Amino acid sequence: MKLTLCFKLLFLYPLFAFSQGKIKFNSLEYNLSPVNIGKTIFLKIPFSNIGNEPMIITKCQSTNATSIISASKKSILPNQSDSLTVKILNNSSGNFRHKFVVGIDHQENLTIIEVTINVFGTNLFGKVVNKKNGEPLPFATVRINKNGIGTTTDFDGKYSLKASLNDTLIFSMIGMKTLKVKADKQEINIELEEVELKEAVGPPYYPKTKRLEVTTIVSKEDIEKSNNPKYNFKKNANNNVFVIFVSELTSYDLNNEDLEFEQRYNVKYSLIGSYQNDYLKKYNKLTFKHLKKKYKKSWLTEIRKDAIGLDNFK
Template sequence: MKQLLLLSFFLFSIISFGQQITVNGKVTDGKTGEPLPGAEVRIYKTNKGCNTDIDGNYVLEVSLNDTLVFSFTGMKSQKIKVDKQEIQVKLFEIDPIHESFDPAYYIRRIKKLEATTMVTKEDIENANNPKYKFKKNAKNNVFVIFVSELTSNDLNDEDLKFEQKYNVKYSSIGNYKNDYLKKYNKLTFKHLKKKFKKSWLSEIRKDAVGLKKE
């Protein structure tokens, strides 16, 4: 009897593992609770997946015990094993490289074994230098455009497509001074003009700080 029970449990596990189910849910901003339209929902190690709709909702056919990867531009990706039909996901923003100088941010990312690793003197001296920050970001293939009064609700489908097409990221002005924002944006605009000629000008947001209208 014991062997029969073990065999039954084993067979049930095999059947459950390959069982096809429909998973649905909503992907939201973990900080604001707002939906994330266009977020990617993909089965781990495959090309099968979908994107969330305008309300952040998704529906996907998967196998029970598959692992789903949820991702969105500027957000930290999240992996979740499928064990139920409804999976709600909250994604949180990655610490942006272009944010105000934060020693803890740099310490977490410097790949050294010593727990006492400190930031460089150059980082500290150039904490509010837009040119230094731009070059540092560019080395990591990060290009930022600061726009006024930006919230996640302000970004429509056209804006999201612009970010993807030209590999840029819109950012709110935060606590930066207007002079800093103008200088930083001009460096980004110079990069766009050099790489994409004038094709980007007709698609840029009108409220980009310091943009010279052409």
């Protein structure tokens, strides 16, 4: 009788020994790239108790001084789910890996969770080259689509521009195909393709006039006031020339609707060239006022939507 009892106790002991909570995470690795610099990141890390006893998170800490991880102190029942909360501060740009240590019920076995982030700074940079031969493209234009703010590349094809995460950048240059790229990393290197000859031929009725903002006769006053939008507008208007600067225009990408708009309202779409955004907005505003005065509001539904300063014109 005693032997039988001992046998039963030995048989049941392993079951009691393995009766415990057991934590399971959906994932042990997270990638939050990219994020804007200065933005505090909050992340929920789900987990569940797949054991056969309740469990409590007894260890929950970060190995990085700029991140914090926290957990509820309540007991998690078998088959019940919950989540940890991660808070990450990012005050400098670059790639960072945050590690978090989690344990339950004072057990020796610990779980390591990794969170990787690529922090996007305020300035992005890169190089623009010719796709055909890899040569750098100096004076290529790099602009932000939503506001027209931009810059040009230097003699080595390099540029630097203050932008935000997910801004759409427009890379353009005379004789090259325009390229749109979403800013999803700090360094953006671009290869522009040359425009093929057949693409450089416009529609049969394409006006064969030079797209110049100033007249061919340049006076001393013209040179001194070359950056004065009001002066240049008035001078061009006296010659019945009205210009609209647009951000996404290359030498050969005017379609039939653009050409019809030019003819209907006696205007010329123009490249932005090396003018600053403030100049372009002021000049276009004068053109918009002219159109409004002469054509009321009919032109507003037909004008190219990338006309600089159009969103702010009323």
